[in-house]
Amino acid sequence: MLKTDILNAPLLSALATLGHTDTVVIADCGLPIPAGPILIDLALVRGTPSFTDILEVLSRNLVIESSTLASEARGTGVLEICVEQGLNASFISHEQLKAHLPKAKVVVRTGEVTPYANVILHCGVDF
Template sequence: MKKRGILNAPLSSAIATLGHGDLVVIADCGLPLPLNGPIVDLALIPGTPSFTAVLDALLDELVVESALVAEECRGGRVEAWIRERLTHADFTPHERFKSLLASAKILIRTGEATPYANVGIRCGVPF
């Protein structure tokens, strides 16, 4: 058994395949995800797991090159959550954010029920 880190087997396995430039999306439970996408569905009940719990777990394991969030989250809790955890995030209209889902290597659905609690993380390298 793993001693620490992400224990969810499908998510842990998917993370192991990531490389430089790959896109990982952490999504709230309301974001419409592609039917044929690489989805890891962690949602259990509304609010569980939370967006921040999943983001924190991912940030502990990934090298982040950049992040992207919806313009519509500005001034709210989601922007605060992002700014507490990431040194920089770019903003884009929510409709444009949704158009990027098809290019994600991993789509992670949380139980988060806060509007626009979604982030796209572009993977970097540690060297």
């Protein structure tokens, strides 16, 4: 049995495929998800699970080199949540963020309803 706090088998399986420079997107429930990336849809009801819940779990279980937020997320509390998790964030427009989605390896959809509560996590290595 693995030593991880992640119980969702599809999420754990998708994370196991990640390598250096791959990207994982944590998406709010309204972000349009293109065909291509592995989609792990965890959304249950509005607000559950939250952006914070998923970011905390992924931050504990992934090597994250950097992150990218939409510049529109400033002032929504999303940046502060990322900083609390020790992420080094850069900014692009929301339209540019959506344009990066097809290149993501994994998209984790949350029940989050805060506008612009989306982040691209850039995977690093632990050596």
